[in-house]
Amino acid sequence: MVKKMKQHNSSKVIVIGGGFGGLASAVRLQAAGYQVTLLEKRHQLGGRAGVFERDGFRFDTGPTIVTPPFVVEDVFRDVGRDPSDYIELVPIHPHYRLHFSDGTHFDIGTVDEITEQIKQISPNDVNGYHKWLKLLKPIYELGFEKFAMTPFESLWSMVKIVPPAIRLKSYKSVYGLVASNMKHDHLRMAFSFLPLFIGGNPFTATSVYSLIAYLENEYGMLWVRGGTHRLVEALERLYKELGGSVKFNSEVTKIEVDDNDRRVKGVITANGESLPADIIVSNADVAMTYMSLIDKKYRRKNSDRRYKKAKYSMSLFMIYFGTKKTYPEMPHHNIIFSSRYKELVKDIFDRHVLADDFAIYLHVPTRTDPELAPSGCETFYACVPVTHQDSGIDWEQMKEPFKDKVLQFLNDNYLPGLLDNIEVCEVFTPQDFEQEFNAYKGNAFQLQPLMTQSGWFRPHNRSRDIKGLYIVGAGTHPGGGVPSAFLSGKISTDLIFSDYGKPSEALPD
Numbered sequence: 001m002v003k004k005m006k007q008h009n010s011s012k013v014i015v016i017g018g019g020f021g022g023l024a025s026a027v028r029l030q031a032a033g034y035q036v037t038l039l040e041k042r043h044q045l046g047g048r049a050g051v052f053e054r055d056g057f058r059f060d061t062g063p064t065i066v067t068p069p070f071v072v073e074d075v076f077r078d079v080g081r082d083p084s085d086y087i088e089l090v091p092i093h094p095h096y097r098l099h100f101s102d103g104t105h106f107d108i109g110t111v112d113e114i115t116e117q118i119k120q121i122s123p124n125d126v127n128g129y130h131k132w133l134k135l136l137k138p139i140y141e142l143g144f145e146k147f148a149m150t151p152f153e154s155l156w157s158m159v160k161i162v163p164p165a166i167r168l169k170s171y172k173s174v175y176g177l178v179a180s181n182m183k184h185d186h187l188r189m190a191f192s193f194l195p196l197f198i199g200g201n202p203f204t205a206t207s208v209y210s211l212i213a214y215l216e217n218e219y220g221m222l223w224v225r226g227g228t229h230r231l232v233e234a235l236e237r238l239y240k241e242l243g244g245s246v247k248f249n250s251e252v253t254k255i256e257v258d259d260n261d262r263r264v265k266g267v268i269t270a271n272g273e274s275l276p277a278d279i280i281v282s283n284a285d286v287a288m289t290y291m292s293l294i295d296k297k298y299r300r301k302n303s304d305r306r307y308k309k310a311k312y313s314m315s316l317f318m319i320y321f322g323t324k325k326t327y328p329e330m331p332h333h334n335i336i337f338s339s340r341y342k343e344l345v346k347d348i349f350d351r352h353v354l355a356d357d358f359a360i361y362l363h364v365p366t367r368t369d370p371e372l373a374p375s376g377c378e379t380f381y382a383c384v385p386v387t388h389q390d391s392g393i394d395w396e397q398m399k400e401p402f403k404d405k406v407l408q409f410l411n412d413n414y415l416p417g418l419l420d421n422i423e424v425c426e427v428f429t430p431q432d433f434e435q436e437f438n439a440y441k442g443n444a445f446q447l448q449p450l451m452t453q454s455g456w457f458r459p460h461n462r463s464r465d466i467k468g469l470y471i472v473g474a475g476t477h478p479g480g481g482v483p484s485a486f487l488s489g490k491i492s493t494d495l496i497f498s499d500y501g502k503p504s505e506a507l508p509d
């Protein structure tokens with residue numbers, strides 16, 4: 001490990017990729033006195049949190065929920081800025097509406113509101129719901145405060161949390177923990193589906209991920225006023241105010257490593273540019289960072305075998321559409337379940353087939369921010385979890401029929417008259433995830449959140465193969481989702497500060 005230097009010599013940093021992990025790191029490093037260049041493959045920053053506009057409809061392409069707020073706000077505070085000068089976070093109520101295939105719905109809101117609804121549909125489950133709620137705080141304290149916020153640099157750091165994890169029944173899945181407390185099928189679905197938000201299978205993700213429900217209860221479901229991409233724009237503005245530079249349409253095709261000491265030297269881009277760097281932070285897909293950007297001979301811990309064997313999150317089939325009428329009865333966030341739950345999840349995660357049925361997350365941002373569509377119109381996206389590219393599905397061929405099927409279903413069951421009122425419509429398939437974000441197998445959330453792929457077992461924030469290489473984003477610790485991407489940015493930059501110090505604090509000779 002490199003000692004903290006008096007006079008700082010390692011000041012050139014390249015950040016590969018401008019997702020939240022890359023942006024959060026770039027801001028912190030630039031503020032600490034490093035000369036940071038962010039290289040982004042696409043024409044805009046944000047990665048999965050992209051944006052596009054069509055005929056007055058503004059579509060956020062990815063994340064729509066921010067919780068807990070402090071993780072996002074800390075990036076601004078840590079560099080001496082007031083987050084409220086950059087973004088406005090607004091609570092959404094109800095958090096979301098769950099629609100079941102029998103035509104009933106259930107709103108997730110406050111504990112009292114939820115309890116009242118349980119009394120109506122399954123009074124015997126009220127006690128079980130409250131018992132389950134009590135389990136969430138210690139799970140959060142272990143899973144978020146002890147697990148997610150620290151790097152796992154040694155196996156020992158992981159071993160230390162095993163006894164408390166066993167006490168909290170982390171060997172159970174998220175679904176298993178809910179099912180051991182509640183009997184009604186709708187409640188089991190309602191309180192167990194949350195890992196899907198970060199690419200996890202509710203039936204195999206460790207119950208530690210039930211902490212998402214705690215975060216939701218404690219901090220609410222927050223929406224960035226104007227859409228999530230406003231947060232990307234705010235970070236870009238902050239980074240540039242600090243003096244950081246961005247190169248768009250700059251795909252990194254190679255990370256160069258010094259043969260003598262296995263230290264990063266720089267990168268080569270698809271445009272043929274060669275840029276030197278003392279430190280590289282990769283926010284690109286972790287499997288692709290190792291398998292396609294770094295020569296095999298430098299990779300012992302991060303072999304192709306490791307990444308080919310790993311289990312990846314599902315992909316998503318996205319339909320962005322705008323209508324020339326509004327649907328005021330639809331809340332901002334909606335989860336539309338199929339009648340099959342466990343079997344559909346198996347089709348997606350294990351069998352890798354496209355089932356006849358599907359579940360949908362229906363996003364209606366104009367419920368909160370009507371200006372995201374022309375007056376009297378509504379902006380939507382339908383997000384359908386589907387298997388990743390191990391399926392071999394030819395999405396070029398499937399995309400039209402599958403889009404038509406989903407829209408017909410929404411027209412017939414939830415959005416009457418939809419098909420006659422669509423003004424604009426765009427589709428994004430697993431193949432697009434693969435091509436646009438260089439996402440291995442077209443994953444939407446990188447490696448699945450499994451116990452065997454978490455903490456020390458997940459690709460490390462500080463590369464164990466290459467000196468000067470750090471990983472941020474959903475593929476490293478702590479995992480998928482917006483808060484984790486921000487946390488990885490903090491964890492990895494703290495490792496850089498501990499390895500190299502901060503140029504801004506370097507002493508003159």
Ligand SMILES: Cc1cc2nc3c(=O)[nH]c(=O)nc-3n(C[C@H](O)[C@H](O)[C@H](O)COP(=O)(O)OP(=O)(O)OC[C@H]3O[C@@H](n4cnc5c(N)ncnc54)[C@H](O)[C@@H]3O)c2cc1C
Binds near residue numbers: 017049065198318472
């Ligand atoms: C539809 C959808 C909805 C979601 N909803 C939520 C939600 O509500 N709440 C939540 O918490 N999470 C949600 N998520 C997950 C969340 O968006 C992601 O986990 C998170 O944004 C990932 O951030 P990241 O730092 O890993 O970067 P990414 O967003 O993956 O960005 C990586 C960037 O790197 C660039 N890149 C890749 N390779 C290269 C290269 N070789 N050279 C240069 N650049 C490169 C890419 O173009 C991209 O811009 C959602 C995801 C999707 C897809």
